[in-house]
Amino acid sequence: MAIHYSEIQETIRMVQMESLDIRTVTMGISLRNCQDSDFEKVKANVYDKIVSYAGQLKPIAEQVEKEYGIPIVNKRISITPIAEILGDLSVDQAVELAKVLDKAAEKTGVDFIGGYSALVHKGMTKADQTLLEAIPRALSETNRVCSSVSIGTTRTGINMDAVGQLGHVIKETAELTKDQDSIGCAKFVAFCNPVEDNPFMAGAFHGAGEGEAVLSVGVSGPGVVLNALKRYPEADLGEVADVIKKTVFKITRAGELLGRVVAERLNVPFGIMDLSLAPTNAMNDSVAEILEEIGLESVGTHGTIAALALMNDAVKKGGAMASSYVGGLSGAFIPVSEDNGMIRGIQDGSLTLDKLEAMTCVCSVGLDMIALNGDAPAETLSAIIADEAAIGMINKKTTAVRVIPVVGKNEGEMVEFGGLLGRAPIIGVKPFSSEKMIKRGGRIPAPLQALIN
Amino acid sequence: MQKRAVVTVVGKDQVGIISKVTTVLAKHKMNIHDISQTILQDYFTMMMIVEMKNKDLLEDLLEAFEQVEAEMNLTISVQLEDVFQAMHRI
Numbered sequence: 001m002a003i004h005y006s007e008i009q010e011t012i013r014m015v016q017m018e019s020l021d022i023r024t025v026t027m028g029i030s031l032r033n034c035q036d037s038d039f040e041k042v043k044a045n046v047y048d049k050i051v052s053y054a055g056q057l058k059p060i061a062e063q064v065e066k067e068y069g070i071p072i073v074n075k076r077i078s079i080t081p082i083a084e085i086l087g088d089l090s091v092d093q094a095v096e097l098a099k100v101l102d103k104a105a106e107k108t109g110v111d112f113i114g115g116y117s118a119l120v121h122k123g124m125t126k127a128d129q130t131l132l133e134a135i136p137r138a139l140s141e142t143n144r145v146c147s148s149v150s151i152g153t154t155r156t157g158i159n160m161d162a163v164g165q166l167g168h169v170i171k172e173t174a175e176l177t178k179d180q181d182s183i184g185c186a187k188f189v190a191f192c193n194p195v196e197d198n199p200f201m202a203g204a205f206h207g208a209g210e211g212e213a214v215l216s217v218g219v220s221g222p223g224v225v226l227n228a229l230k231r232y233p234e235a236d237l238g239e240v241a242d243v244i245k246k247t248v249f250k251i252t253r254a255g256e257l258l259g260r261v262v263a264e265r266l267n268v269p270f271g272i273m274d275l276s277l278a279p280t281n282a283m284n285d286s287v288a289e290i291l292e293e294i295g296l297e298s299v300g301t302h303g304t305i306a307a308l309a310l311m312n313d314a315v316k317k318g319g320a321m322a323s324s325y326v327g328g329l330s331g332a333f334i335p336v337s338e339d340n341g342m343i344r345g346i347q348d349g350s351l352t353l354d355k356l357e358a359m360t361c362v363c364s365v366g367l368d369m370i371a372l373n374g375d376a377p378a379e380t381l382s383a384i385i386a387d388e389a390a391i392g393m394i395n396k397k398t399t400a401v402r403v404i405p406v407v408g409k410n411e412g413e414m415v416e417f418g419g420l421l422g423r424a425p426i427i428g429v430k431p432f433s434s435e436k437m438i439k440r441g442g443r444i445p446a447p448l449q450a451l452i453n
Numbered sequence: 454m455q456k457r458a459v460v461t462v463v464g465k466d467q468v469g470i471i472s473k474v475t476t477v478l479a480k481h482k483m484n485i486h487d488i489s490q491t492i493l494q495d496y497f498t499m500m501m502i503v504e505m506k507n508k509d510l511l512e513d514l515l516e517a518f519e520q521v522e523a524e525m526n527l528t529i530s531v532q533l534e535d536v537f538q539a540m541h542r543i
Contacts, residue, residue: 003534005489007541008459008500012530067511069532253539 014250015070019223019285022255023278024074025061025262026114026199028206028214028271029053031080039093042085043100050077050104050113053213053268058109060265064258072258073220074420077105078204079115086127091134098138098145105144112187114204116147119194122156122443132162135169139184140176146202152192152389154396158444160386166190167382167438171405174374178407181415185404186369190385192392192399197272198328203365203400216271216328217259219319220278221251223285225311229293240294241314248275248318256323274328275319276364277311279339281422287311287332288341288351299341300351308332309362329398331364337417337424338369346425353427361391366399371415371424374407381405383434386444394447457486457534458505464527466497473525477517478503481510497527502534 014020034045058075065072079101086094098116105113116138118128135147149166152158170185177184189203196207199216206214228247232239256273263270279287288299294307312331320326334356336342345351353370360366366388372381385401392399404424406415411428462474471490478485478501487502505511511531518529 003459003502003537003541005500008461008537009498011532011537011540012461016528016530066515067508067533068536069530070536250540254536257536257539 014221014224018221018227019280019282020221020251020254021071021073022065022217022258023220023276024076024199024218025057025072025259026076026078026204026216026218027054027057027266027268028078028197028210028216029080030206030210030212031082031085035085035087039089042089043097046097047100047104050079050101051107054108054110056266061262064261064265068258070254070258074112075110076199076201076204077108077110077113078199078206079113081115081117081119081205083118083125083128083131086130088126089130091130094130094134095137095141098134098142101145102142110144112144112146112201114146114148114201115206116145117149117205119150120162121150121153121159121192123159124162132165132169135188136172136176136184139173139187146187146204148189148191148194148203148205150191150194151385152393152444154193154393155446157446158192158386158389158393160438160444161441163190163382163386163389164379164438164441166385167378167380170381170403171378174405174407181409181417182374182404182406183417183421186402186417186421188402190389190401192389193397195328195398199272199274200276200278200329200333202402210271211269213268214271215259215263215266215268216274217255218274218276218278218328219251219255220276221248222277222279222287222290223282224251225277226284226286226290226293229290237294237310241310244311244314245318248315249322252319252322270325272325272327273319273323275315275323275326275330276328277315277332279333279335279341280420281338281340283340286339286341287334288339288345292341298348298350299345300355304355305358305362308334308359312363329364333365333368334359334363335369337371337422338420339422343423343425346427353429357387357391360388360399361395364398366392367401367403369421369424370403371409371426372403372405373410373426373428374405376405376429377433377435379433379435379438380429382438384429386438390444393444456505456508458503458531459534459537460501460503460529460531462497462499462527462529464497464525466492466495467525470497470525470527471499473521474499474518474529477514477521480517481514482506483514505533
């Protein structure tokens with residue numbers, strides 16, 4: 001079918017001026033068959049399997065982006081939650097295994113490898129415990145390894161013993177990477193209701209229901225949506241939703257096409273499209289600015305949640321029609337440090353931690369890339385995780401916490417993480433303690449699925 | 454499989470743009486199926502649909518276009534047609 005010139009121009013404008021890109025192609029690789037009683041063999045198995053499956057990921061993805069003229073920004077790997085193959089290994093060995101993963105990631109040229117993870121939402125095995133203890137060192141002694149821990153689900157409730165531990169894990173990680181503004185914490189996520197096929201970092205892992213290897217795609221494009229909305233300054237909110245839907249449809253179709261081509265050439269099945277609007281620090285590539293374009297003076301003010309709910313739903317509707325296999329987190333991300341609009345909102349005082357928390361009720365994930373004062377107590381961090389997890393558990397959605405208590409910094413100061421991770425103003429946590437509640441431990445029971453008002 | 458690609462050229466209007474660009478295409482034995490060109494506020498915009506018999510030629514083609522881009526201060530992009538079909542047709 002003939003393509004009209006105005007359509008060609010539209011695509012080119014999206015790529016060249018509005019930061020349309022495929023945010024990530026992520027290859028999921030199962031490591032279940034890498035177990036062995038000999039640790040040296042485990043290391044060799046893990047390294048060889050990752051390198052043999054993903055060795056061509058980067059060159060092939062680069063070739064495809066060249067052919068189609070749409071950038072694929074990140075090439076990544078997700079693996080079986082590593083606690084599942086740890087067995088009786090020691091903490092030192094678990095850290096060593098993280099280094100093997102780092103080496104495999106470096107060899108394949110991917111920027112991150114996710115899945116240094118454990119699923120402990122109901123209880124903890126010995127291997128899970130080993131992994132939790134290894135996380136701070138693993139994240140400080142490697143560059144590309146990302147870690148996540150699932151601490152709650154709607155069907156199991158919240159494992160508060162694990163939540164209590166994670167506060168300390170985050171504190172220790174921050175301390176071990178204090179020379180780099182505690183950046184280790186940017187590679188760690190605590191999840192409630194995690195998804196098994198998420199291609200985005202730091203929370204990607206290759207879930208138990210997945211196959212041997214699979215390729216999933218995360219599209220993005222807040223810039224494209226923002227510019228589309230700018231063309232309709234007078235539209236009513238129904239029309240605004242429609243504009244977002246149509247724009248996301250186009251973005252998703254491009255993403256799925258490229259993803260399928262990459263998967264085919266790598267000879268692995270295509271997994272899912274994750275329709276997430278993921279902001280970057282590039283000019284105008286901001287979710288906050290979309291909300292402001294809808295009609296808020298500054299993100300975080302009254303009306304923010306309504307605007308975000310509208311946008312998040314429209315993104316899903318547009319994307320769901322464009323792709324046969326939608327999965328992952330699919331929605332809008334609201335990371336603070338990676339979104340210039342969010343950063344400005346905090347600096348101007350319109351956006352607060354409490355409002356961000358409320359926003360996570362209606363959008364895709366949770367408290368993301370938020371820098372906190374370095375002296376925030378571990379129990380307070382645990383309590384923040386518990387609050388987010390409760391929102392996810394009750395609302396049957398994924399929620400996550402990726403916060404960075406930056407050692408030596410206080411409320412109001414700025415911290416630079418660099419690269420995709422961006423920069424963030426430090427937000428102060430409440431000075432009142434949550435220690436007693438966290439110390440109680442135990443599990444928060446799974447919620448009723450009826451009587452849900 | 455035979456593929457078609459979309460070549461777009463944008464830059465300040467000057468003598469010889471079409472000639473330079475089509476010479477490169479001819480050298481790579483690429484047939485032009487459709488061509489359109491306009492000048493908008495001194496800016497030259499051209500779009501062509503070309504037949505791409507052999508995708509392996511793409512690297513060479515992009516390299517040759519890089520020279521033209523530098524020489525005439527243009528932006529040239531080559532994209533396989535499928536991406537436009539995917540984005541604009543159901």
